[in-house]
Amino acid sequence: MTVKNKKILIIIGGGIAAYKSLDLIRLLKKNNNDVKTILTKSGKEFVTPLSITTLTKNKTFEDIFDKNTESEIDHISLSRWADLIIVMPTTANFMTKLSLGKAEDLATTVILASNKDILLVPAMNVRMWIHKATQKNLKTLQDYGYLFIGPEKGEMACGEYGEGKMSSPRQIFTFLDNYFNKKNLVKKKNFKALVTTGPTREYLDPVRYISNESSGKQGYEIALALSRLGIKTTLITGPTNLVSRTNIKTKKIISAKQMLEEVKKNLPVDIAICAAAVADFKPSKKNKNKLKKNQNIFKSIDLEKKSRYS
Ligand SMILES: Cc1cc2nc3c(=O)[nH]c(=O)nc-3n(C[C@H](O)[C@H](O)[C@H](O)COP(=O)(O)O)c2cc1C
Incomplete structure (x- = not known):
């Protein structure tokens, strides 16, 4: 009882x-x-x-x-x-x-x-x-x-x-x-959880980026449910319009690389739920200046696959 x-x-x-x-x-x-x-x-x-x-x-x-x-x-x-x-x-x-x-x-x-x-x-x-x-x-x-x-x-x-x-x-x-x-x-086991959510953005230049469609809602809800169980929860989120609860440690990131770094910083955990829609590509370099409209953007960027491992 x-x-x-x-x-x-x-x-x-x-x-x-x-x-x-x-x-x-x-x-x-x-x-x-x-x-x-x-x-x-x-x-x-x-x-x-x-x-x-x-x-x-x-x-x-x-x-x-x-x-x-x-x-x-x-x-x-x-x-x-x-x-x-x-x-x-x-x-x-x-x-x-x-x-x-x-x-x-x-x-x-x-x-x-x-x-x-x-x-x-x-x-x-x-x-x-x-x-x-x-x-x-x-x-x-x-x-x-x-x-x-x-x-x-x-x-x-x-x-x-x-x-x-x-x-x-x-x-x-x-x-x-x-x-x-x-x-x-x-409580007895003092569980720790990590949840990733939302999209990542890989910038081609200061204003343009490659991303995946993702509201981040699923990860925010999962983090909320875990913290409701008394699990110490860290939420690593790409850009979304959502606001997380104060008792959830929330880290905001933009790129896949930042997400990876933030995940590593917060390990080890007992439960990891990776709900983020990490971009699958990233340009090999980010242009310092905004690419001109009449420039062939896709010729001037070289996409690398598997940005999540970079
Ligand atoms: C005899 C009687 C029984 C009632 N039983 C219920 C009930 O079981 N469920 C319900 O939703 N409303 C019931 N009502 C209506 C509620 O009492 C009423 O909507 C009240 O404003 C609800 O107050 P509350 O918001 O403080 O709960 C009943 C009303 C009466 C007169």
Whole structure:
């Protein structure tokens, strides 16, 4: 069992399945985890702060403008405190707010300010779940890196049947066990990873270059996934329009030669993922001055193959 001595922040949303969060709290507490909670305004319609506090033995946070709690623990430190944040149930409305990047109450502000993984546990009527708007939000949130468990298929509180039923507290607990297990394994072994991404440019003259088409997105996503597992990750990137996360050591290079040098500097590693689209050719020399338009450019350059080895 690896869900032990962890700090878990649970945000309880306004859905009928909110009462099940009490069961998860009980399971987590039984295994010596520290649990803090935020109850959304709608969540309060379904469970009371008194029931939650009785189980967590901690204050339940509700209002972002609460002067007493803001001095005790502000929205930034609340997100820093947690090892993982769980939103259960994640309502359709809450998914919309997150996909828009809203920070309109304590729950959404803590999430937007968070540097931790966030596990969303959707629960809603099947029609709400399969609605195009919700599915679009799901895709956006997955792209943003939110983790998901469920929803499951089954009979719902409203009497309808289909996908939208919240995963059970036991299923969530097993998910957490696997999640922290993976993290522990990586931490114990102190894994290091290196990812190359993006194109390289081989200049013919100060303004012209040979390159390969590459957005770099794949490498940035791989680096993000590795660092989320707690792996110390170095990203070596050719010119792209992307911005990497602050906890990923990022080295920007232009040419294949620079990429090779940077890779060598960062070895050895346990995992190397070479996703860069390194140019296959390079001119044998770079002209100091811009080649004239009426000059036959390809006559004046001599292409060498396999630039990546030079
Ligand atoms: C009795 C009742 C049950 C509800 N259950 C759900 C639900 O399971 N899932 C959901 O997405 N919305 C549900 N809603 C609607 C949400 O409560 C509403 O969208 C609310 O604004 C969500 O608040 P939140 O964003 O803080 O989670 C329910 C509403 C009522 C009145």
